Amino acid sequence: CDMPLSLCQCVALAVCACAIATPTTKRGFVGIEGNNLHIVPPGNGTIMLGKHDLLATISKQHATIEHQATQIESLRLQTSNLNALSSAIQCRARDSGFDAALSLKTEGATGLEQFAVDDTHYLVVSNRDGPSVVFKWNGVGLVLHQSLATAGATGLKYFEMGGASYLVVANQFNGTNYTVNSEVFRWDGTQFVSFQLVRTTGAVSWEYFEIGNAHFLAVANYYTGSTKVIMSELFRWDGTRFAPFQLIPTNGARSWTHFTLDSSHYLAVAFQTDDYESEIDSVIFKWNGTRFVSAQTTPTRGATSWEHFVINGTHFLVVANHRSDVSFNTNSEIFKWNGSEFVSFQLLPTFSAHHWEHFVIDDYHFLAVANSFDDLDATSYTNSEIFRWDGTQFASFQLIRTSGARAWRHFVIDRIHYIAVANLVGPSSKVLAWNGACFL
Secondary structure, eight states, rough: OSOOHHHHHHHHHHHHHHHOOSSSSOEEEEETTEEEEEEEEEESSEEEEEEHHHHHHHHHHHHHHHHHHHHHHHHHHHHHHHHHHHHHHHHHHHHHHOSSSSSEEEEEEEEEEEETTEEEEEEEEEEESOOOEEEOOOSSSEEEEEEOOOOEEEEEEEEEETTEEEEEEOOOSSSSSSSSEEEEEESSSSSEEEEEEEEEEEEEEEEEEEETEEEEEEEEEEOHHHHHHHHHHHEEEOOOSSEEEEEEEEEEEEEEEEEETEEEEEEOOOOOOOOSOOOEEEEEEEEEESSSSEEEEOOOOOOOEEEEEETEEEEEEEEEEEEHHHHHHHEEEEEEESSEEEEEEEEEEEEEEEEEEEHHHEEEEEEEEEEEOBTTBBEEEEEEEEEEOOOSHHHHHHHHOOOOOOEEEEEEEETEEEEEESSSSSEEEEEEEEOOOSSS
16 A cells, blocks of 8 residues: 555555445456555446545545444434333323232321341331331231331331341320330341330431441431420430430421431431421531531422432432422422532422432332322322433333322332332322332
8 A cells, every 4th residue: 555544544445445346246456556546346447536535435434324323323212212101101001000019008107117137028117097017028928017006106217236126216296295205126036126215306207327336316306296496316326225416406307318428427307397487498417527517508398308319429319398388289309419519400390299219220210209299189199200310310200199108118029129108198008019111
């Protein structure tokens, strides 16, 4: 190849020329003379192309190939989106004939926790209007295993510490008083037994977390009977029990959510009301080495809970907004960490939202919201919703009929994905199974 071109370019020119000159049964002739390429196609005549002509031809061919590759990728994405849309449509169609995999008898269900001990799976439900209950997986379904004496239970948290399993229940109201004992239970090998009583005031939920070798519990105190502007409290394990550690002023606190970011520990608290308004700021606290201090305030609307999750290394917080000052039908909001604080990322339509659950199936990220009331129809029998991450944001994926939904819990048993919903209204809560396309 006498032209001032690389070997690869020479070969590319020859291949291009052959492709141009020999499309049929007989072979032509390709030769190089100086800076020219002589092409003798089958039959008579000679085609002579200069170097620049050849480069222009190759460039045009390359552009055509790139365009075709772009079209192929576009078709692939369209096919993927159509498949996802088809799955979503199928799921929505099934919603009208809502047939849950499992039905659980509950009495004003407010919270859910799932855990496994010695390869046996359990699901615990906190009931506001009766004893809380522990269900046991028997291989084909969930059966009642234990009843727990609770008083207006509004939430619970399972945790493991020092090789032992615990469950802490938030008791809100005993029928006459909001200042009651909430309770920590310990698993004795077959069931939960009382371990510690903790004085709380209109408690709604608990959060367990660890910082180094220290173990903490945080309770969201909501109501005294006359005001929601009260102290919530953090407790620290002293080796034998959880002892008072830090009081934090709160406004109708509904939940605490602990998370770590850049090796720092945070607690986000959801504020529902200051007795007068619902549209108030909730607060994110940061551990300073000895205690938690306010790090950021975020605008919320009757906030009931936070959920922290990570997608491709990016940290997000989503808040469940229960109501604005004028309506229960209000947007909930996803916040994204920008390196120094959480900023608004996406608004999602919700209906008196109480809880978000983040989970992953086959590398797909989902968010399930528990909607509890629809202003337009003035009913607690409404649709809760599952959203799926589409690569840039969350899009609606599936509607599920619920009744005063208070919480979701995702879990896996025998490689099958389930989500359980706690229904405050009605005689039962539901457990749905993933069928590969949606939850049924």
